[in-house]
Amino acid sequence: MHTRNILGVSAAVMAALVLPVAAVAQSASAKAAVDSAKAAGVVGEQADGFLGFVTGAADPAVRSAVAEINAGRAQLYREAAAKNGVTAEAAGASAFKQVVESRLRPGEYYKPAGGGWTRK
Template identity: 40%
Template sequence: MIRMPRLVSSAAAGFALMLAAVPAVAQMDAQVEAALSSGAIGEQADGYLGFVRAPAPDLKAKVDAINIKRREGYTQVAQTKNVPIEAFAASIGCHSLSVLRPGRAYSVARGVWAVKTDAPIKLPPQCGS
């Protein structure tokens, strides 16, 4: 389990603004948006999109590209803050889960998926909950 240092949490807040561009890119692609809306893909606690069910090859390629861009952004910020990339990515995952829209799929434990309701998500321990 990766515990996030206070520095990672504060860096996550600043990076959340930068991360807003990634979902915007996803929303510009109709196939990715449809997969998010249908629950075929969802947000994970590790800061990346994941597959709820086996994707078509073209959707997999698009999600992989989004995750690569996320990793690049996480790497840049983590290096400037001198924190582990995985810890920083997880802090973004915690933020993403905390603001997830109802009806979207999410995973707080690898391979275990749920659909967001109006109730808050029970965040994993590394989120400080």
């Protein structure tokens, strides 16, 4: 993949993730539940661009919120991939890098490819 494509994918994915309009299909309650779970160390960001469970102790509401947000991300990654001539997997990986670098708060967890959960 060329650097231009990576930057284009990153820009497209990050723009959609931060838009106030529902570019990523998620409800305000799902976002609030996931934000709270991330702060509590229950949910984290994975290298594939999707949310994952740091611990198995997530309640059904949090599991549902993660599923809702991940479904929206999957659609976003497919759209970004189609526009930029890359795979959806590459778009997700690009989004992960941007989220970890610019949006993940201290104390929240991420899981790099081939690694375990790491606290920022």
